[in-house]
Amino acid sequence: MRSLYLRIWLTVVLALAAFALASGWLWQQHLDQERARFEVSAGERIAAWAELVQRSMPSADAPADEQADALRDWSVRLRVPLALDDRQGQRVVASDSFLRRESDGGPPAMSVKLDDGRTLWIARRVPRRGPGMVGGAPPRDGGGPPGVMPAPMMPMLGFGLPSAVGPVLLMLLVFVAVAAGAYPVVRRLTSRLEALKKGVEVFGGGALGHRVDASGRDEVAAVASTFNRAADRIETLVRSHQSLLANASHELRSPLARLKMAVSMYPDATGAQRDSLRHEIETNVGELDALVEEVLLASRLDAAQALDTDEPVDLLVLAAEEAARVGAEAGGVALVVQGSERLLRRAMRNLLENARRYGQKDVEITVAREADGRAGWRVCDRGPGVPEAHRERIFEPFFRLPGHAEREGGVGLGLSLVRQIVERHGGQVQCQPRAGGGTCFVVSLPGDRVR
Secondary structure, three states: OOOHHHHHHHHHHHHHHHHHHHHHHHHHHHHHHHHHHHHHHHHHHHHHHHHHHHHHOOOOOOOHHHHHHHHHHHHHHHOOOEEEEOOOOOEEEEOHHHHHHHHOOOOOOEEEEOOOOOEEEEOOOOOOOOOOOOOOOOOOOOOOOOOOOOOOOOOEOOOOOEOOHHHHHHHHHHHHHHHHHHHHHHHHHHHHHHHHHHHHHHHHOOOOOOOOOOOOOOHHHHHHHHHHHHHHHHHHHHHHHHHHHHHHHHHHHHHHHHHHHHHHHHHHOOHHHHHHHHHHHHHHHHHHHHHHHHHHHHHHHHOOOOOOOOEEEEHHHHHHHHHHHHOOEEEEOOOEEEEOHHHHHHHHHHHHHHHHHHHOOOOEEEEEEOOOOOEEEEEEEOOOOOOHHHOOHHHOOOOOOOOHHHHHOOOOOHHHHHHHHHHHOOOEEEEEEOOOOOEEEEEEEOHHHEO
């Protein structure tokens, strides 16, 4: 992670360098093409000048002074250094600019053979730098055609550097500016990633309440928000398991202690006492088995393990079967919902057993469909009822009404499992008072589960 910002920054710099090299290569190609076009254009222009001069010059038999005056006149008018040789190759005349070019050691002039045998020499003088030379014409002293830069010389920038150097410097400046500007941006991004990494390490070290900074609207903030939500779920799950383990450990002590005492007394017991101890042992073993089974089921539901909740389940059939087990009455309408038959059966069984244990009489289960389309069932009894202050708490794991644990037993997980199962199916369960005395547990499932 410490080198991530360097890798990102170097990636930006290398990409920019590749762009600069490609731009420089394209610029050079463009200059070469422009130079080639200029040379072609200059050749055509020289040929045109030669034809123009030949048509307007005196004949080869004319006096040398007349030929010289005409050539100098055309050199000034065209602003091109000119010279003329006769048929024998002897120099007839040369313009002042042509002579200066020769004295300065300029590049060789181009020769054009005229139709009458004479030779016309045309040269472009390399002008000296001076104001007004940037993109303009050379001095008006016969140094070159108007508006045309000299072929041997590359165009110049205003600060005296060839134009091939100017773009390179410009690209170099852009490269440095982008590289310098990209570094703090990349560093800020990776510093937030580093903070996220440290936050994850702190959370993984056991600080379940630790959360990371999720400010901003970019992808890093989205990842931080996702982590915080996942951390909330993990903390809730871990706290739930810790509580479940602590309560289960506490609840295991009582049946284990009774079982240990009954087993130690059993060898010396005789007759009716032995039968009583055997019954006590079987009861405690059954209680331990029920506790372990419910703890395991609660753990699986808390962990949100994959459980099939998309099979057709006939609620009325389930209600009739479970009511027959505890001697309760079943009724209502036939309803088929999508869910897990095993889990829904367990929820019905826990409610009916709870009603039989605490309500003792007039236990009934009714399957019904509500006016808003929701479906479910009601388990009602005629017991002492549940105080209003405890109607929500009884769904907490291992919570039991005061005094009931000693009288009716139970492990205190039945109603907690009912709520988990119902919520797993997208529904809800409530504890309500029953008219005339007693309690009703109402389970409601969403209408989109009804088939």
